[in-house]
Amino acid sequence: VDVTQLIKVCSGDELGLILEPLQLKEKLLVVLTVNDNESKTVAGGSHWSLLVYHRHGNSFHHYDSFHSSNARSAKICALKLKSHLEVEDREYVVVMEMETPQQTNGQLLCKYFKY
16 A cells, blocks of 8 residues: 555655566556555555556556546556556546446445455
8 A cells, every 4th residue: 555655755766766666567467556645745545446557458457436536546556556566658648547346335434345
């Protein structure tokens, strides 16, 4: 979780120093928990989703149980990650919003996730 937040708020060389030890270029699948917190100084967030990078498909998939409310944060993470993953086309990145069971209880609580 902390790594994802750092991806969102760091830039350039700082981000490289954080991600290099993780050897993301060698991973077939990278899974990140994304939250809606955009603060650079305060931890937290009220909603969480998953961002998955599939190397074989060279694609990012975003799973959000609350009407794609974290789509912006997921896109920011994907854009910043692409150069550290050696994504084939670095000019742009597509984050596919995946069909995900939606929360309907009016609370920000997801009881289960079935893949």
